[in-house]
Amino acid sequence: MSHLLTWVLFTPLAGAAVLVMIPGRAHAALKLWANLIALAGFLISLPLAMRFDRDAAGFQFVERAIWIPAIGASYHVGIDGISLLLVLLTTLIGFLAVLSSWNSIRDKLKEYYVLLLVLQTAMIGVFVALDFFLFYVFWEVVLAPMYFLIGIWGGPRRLYAALKLFLYTLAGSVLMLLGLLTLYFQHQQQFGFYTFDIGALMAVQMTPAMEQWVFWALFLGFAIKVPMFPFHTWLPDAHVEAPTAGSVILAAVMLKMGTYGFIRFSLPLLPKASVNPWIAQTLAVLSIIAILYGAFVSLMQHDWKKLVAYSSVSHLGFCTLGIFSLNPNGIAGSVLQQVNHGISTGLLFLLVGLIYERRHTRQIEDFGGVASVMPRYATVFAVAMLSSAGLPLLNGFIGEFTILAGAFEANRTWAAFAVFGIVLGAAYLLWLYQRTMLGKLVHEENRHLPDLTLRETLTMAPLLALVFWIGVYPKPLFEILERPVNQIVERVKPGYFADRQAELR
């Protein structure tokens, strides 16, 4: 298969096309097909990891085809270590999200699975596109399926939440488009032809003012997606109202589109604006506010799912802090933490979804002592919670520690504040666990809650395995990330590595 990446990209979409043909009443067939396709989508992405050459420079599995030469847009895809990890995360989470919907979705199955699969292709597309136009198309295509997933299968305030998500992100995206078009036009001015190719756009030289305008335009698009403080207000609504699979995808994958955007586009395309001390400082401060604010708000939550949602704001604050530390530790840690957040928050949302299916409430007060009736659930929850809190030997620790190392190198004050965020994180997560799982069983309704079934356990098993694997042996991931991250740092801060060498000598 020479077109491996194209296969990975379009398998879900092709599956969705077939799904459209299956009659809407054949529920079993619909479920089976959707699960098969999602599994196939994951399996087909595994060879990417196996054949990935971590010592090769630049992008791998590159494919290029003519698309719209009239405006200089082409079908150009490829991955480096950073996108590899995010693609694998997407295909895995996508499969688990489909699998987790087996019982929880009961009406309009066909539309539901079609939307999930279309969403899957669009998200993979965002991570593999090497053409800005192609990237933007995928970026926007993500919105409509998510709108419908929340708006049709969501909770009581679903219409509000879905529209808010759509409008917020769209407003950011169109401004991002303007930044992108400015870059594109500058390229035409300097080189005489229009192209959206990211490699070509890197050669553009801009005045500092122009570069900063482009930077802020892109920033708005990405920051709303992440979401960074103060653009985060869509997130709690969307997460709380979304169906479980929607929350999982939203938290585990969609938020990473924003951070990925910073790493792939903002830093390498606009290095001068990125190292501008004022800009880096502002963004780091916003990240720290997100870390602390997200954590404090999480402490106050009565709704289990909302707590997890706000914890995402805090965790994503770490990711952006890592990025704007602008050193190898910060960026590598950030990517790793993005993956980790996908795993642990994915797990947490799955767990909330499972308990909601059984109990139809998410109020923390309605639980307590559940560990005694659902021991397996409590065990999985404990692992997920500790991984999210950053316990050593679990995955979260590795990411947060590396980010802190990066932040420390950049600015000690940042690191001090961020450490405080970790403490708070442990506090709200442990307290959540204590209030729901431990203690006496006070609510009679909880006495007969069934424990995890085999399917449910299997849904979470891969993520649990990753929690331990990354926690104990993260070396392969760092090796995959090393080259692309160093390239980005060298691009943003030319001479960084030479200076380090000199210092060490």
Add this chain to the structure above:
Amino acid sequence: MSGYYTSADHFALLPALMLVLFGSAILLLEFLMPKGPARTRWLVGFTLLGLASAAIALLRQHQALSAPGSRIVAFSGSFTIDSFSLYFDWLFLAAAAIVTLISYRYLEIEGEHRAEYYGLILLACSGMFFLASGADLITMFLGLELMALSFYVLVGFLKRERRSNEAAIKYFLLGSFSSSLLAYGFSLLYGLSGSTNLEEIRRAIFTRGSLDAITALAMATILAGVLFKVSAAPFHMWAPDAYAGAPTAVTAYLSVASQAASFALLLRLFNGPLSPLDQEWRPLVAGVAVATLVIGNFAALTQENVKRLIAYSSVSHAGYLLLGLVAGNTTGLRGIAVYLAIYMFANLGVLMVLIAIRTRTSGMLEEDLSDLNGLGARHPLYAAAMLVFLLSLAGIPPTGGFLGKYYIFLSLLETGHAVLAVIAALYVAVSLYYYFRIVRGMYMTQGEPGPLASSIGMNVAVAISGVATLLLGLFPEPFLRFAAGALVR
């Protein structure tokens, strides 16, 4: 200057002539056609035949003009066939054909299925041809009036319907007012140049140099007249009433074909005779464009009637199109051309779905937003098509609408209008809100829409528009090349 009617004249005129011939023939020969259901087939078939013969004549012109920049000048320089006019002519023909396909079932349901309707559709179309090809004030004015008069009648075609009558009167009064403004401006142009030929007027204005009272007055009146026609703020007030009261198929025709023709007129005038004054009119048009965006979008937010909502959304699209003129570079002008074609399919599409769900039982001329409730479950294909059209109107990829927005934004950035670009971009998000009110009704609100008033013509039209809207977004290359040719001068 030899002869009264040369073969070159004939060749240039033939497409428009075909439309006039067929249009008149329908009016005259109606009594020969069989009665009953067969009559529908005859009328529609005859109309499509007329459009097809115009298309063949147009195709021959197309082949004759294969060299870039070439043109045919006919009737002593008052009628020009160039790539610009050909592009617009194709749009007009496509719009007329689609409108014909979606009209007959609608008119039958309304009990107003008469031959005059098709005659007027064809005559209006020929008027648009004259607008796009006019190189002379008289020709353009005649084309404009031929189009406008046909539309006055078409808007009031449901003659037993008070709102249709009201709409026709309003449209007629404001339309004639704007026409007289234009005529006044044209007379001033003639007065200061001594010619009705656009090129000679341009030279006359150019040699006058700076702006003086007469040129200023001519520019202002012409600008106001044309802005009326394209329903730009503050001259947009007729649009919601005319759109809402007119038979929906006429609304469709009016909102895309008449709009495109008015933009052809606008471009001919402002890139032609008035181009030496561009320093003066550009800021004016910029202000108008922003006002149009603001008013169109905000007024659309609160509409409960779908046709009024679409009317205000058309106003906002006029704002985007005007921004292309403000930029005024190749990208901007190409953007207008591309935008108009994409907008045509999407807007026709939205209105044809409205026609399809309208049955007698849902009451006369009440196109409430709630009529669409539950469409997604009841008629999934129509709802999906509607979704595609709405996404295109909002400018979300992968639909064609994104490409239109792309060109407009790019042209603004290229010409240093960054603030305008930001305003225009933010209104995309605003527009999404009201377009998605329709989507929300279709997919997320319970409702029992009645059976579809569909027909073969309707299904074909929905399929064509839907596929075109998607293809223009996913594989626009052939179309973009065609559109790029449209502006080679």
